Amino acid sequence: MKTSSVFLCAAIAAGIAGCNSEHGVEQQFWTPLASVTVDSGSGTTSAVAVPLDNLRRALKVSAQPQGCLRVSSAINIAGEQLIANLAVSDANIWRTAKLHQAGLLVLEGAAAELTHISFDAVACDASAGGTLPTGVMVESHLSAQPTHPGLKLRLVLSPAISAELDTELLAQLIGVELQLDIAITAVQATADSEVVMQHQADFSSLASILAVLPTKAQDTIDLVIGPCLLQQTPFGRQQLAGFTPRIPGGAGPADGVFVARTNCGFADAAPGTVNEIARLAAHEIGHYLGLAHPEEADGSEDDLASTNSHNLMHRIPLTATATGLTFEQRERMLAHPFVTEL
Ligand SMILES: [Zn+2]
Known part of the structure; x- marks a missing residue:
């Protein structure tokens, strides 16, 4: 059961894998x-x-x-x-x-x-x-607050996904989910890697995916699509659908958002349809821009004044009603320095 069910999560804490300073x-x-x-x-x-x-x-x-x-x-x-x-x-x-x-x-x-x-x-x-x-x-x-807020994404794709992904459509769909203009600045390749986090703040293997890539512009977000994401828990290994090391992101090692392939047993498994990838990516980018889940499994809520647990930041964002953001969520997102005029 654990390997077939997928969970979305993001940790506030992050792992240490050296300091990169360009x-x-x-x-x-x-x-x-x-x-x-x-x-x-x-x-x-x-x-x-x-x-x-x-x-x-x-x-x-x-x-x-x-x-x-x-x-x-x-x-x-x-x-x-x-x-x-x-x-x-x-x-x-x-x-x-x-x-x-x-x-x-x-x-x-x-x-x-x-x-x-x-x-x-x-x-x-x-x-x-x-x-x-x-x-x-x-x-x-x-x-300054941008008049037409947008985001610069660098795609980092595994071979299984890069062959069939329509990146323009993906950018469009992510833009609709987040109501932001999206620009894909570059596309990089990564292996069909298996990432095992020993605990929620062990990001060394995520960091190593990004460490070999060319230096990115500071205000560009790395969107990695296609690795197998596994997290060690007291109950065994849990497969994650997506992961963002920090809320908000923008500093330190493993600085990016990660969308996993659907089945870790198959190296060539894709992370789903372009619509599902877009939804998951937009959710993870939401974390990167400072948003938590409106409500966690234990009932605890985020710190925003108005909360809507059935929007894009729902902890399982592929549920049917999980779309859109509240005004407060949007305000928080727009405060992130990487949200910029394209
Ligand atoms: Zn999440």
Whole structure:
């Protein structure tokens, strides 16, 4: 049963597989804001000052030399602690989210008034211990909200899918699901690989799929279609229909979205019809742009004001009624710095 049923999931946490920094490319998109050290006694950094403005701002946070981080304090212009204040829901996700090696913080909603932020060095895996980062680099990206919002996708296709996939139609269908203009900037090939994640935050094998590709533009999202995605669970290996390492995506290793083939037993199995691939891809891109499932299997809900569990972000997006996004979901998506004028 476990191998035939498919589950969609996305982890907030992400795995570590080294740091890729193509400085020539990154500096065009990300502007250094501050580098702070972790106090060896408290395990916390000093506060990084974030200038206020009326543009969209996102922060890219990188652990140095490597390890995991958590936001320990986020203060707004009124001096309020955003991550301790349950009424200020937009920043609540920062309280528990662990940034594995790197993470992207989109300053939208209540977080748009952020003026100071600091970080804790934390263990990536409670059982493994491991090294704690000694420093944190914070970079910033400012942009205007696009008039005609769009996304740049680089397709990474396995042989089984690349032969028959109509990429123009796929782009069109993803665009309809997300209500965004979609541009395919390049198509790359990847093997019919089998990816086994040892736990929900083990992304080393996902990272290795992307690590061999040419460097992508910073604001382009890699959409990988066709590998077999398996996750080790206490009950055995579970096959995933799709996976996105980080909510939101945009930093660190394994930075992309993954749509799996339907049957891991067959290397040449396709991930389904172009409509199904588009739905799954749009759902995973939704995660990448900052959206969680409106409702999880255990009944917990996302942090948005209005929630609709039967739209595109339904945890099983191929169910018949799973289309469309709420106004709040769209607003969150449009705040991501990779949503841009094409
Ligand atoms: Zn999902």
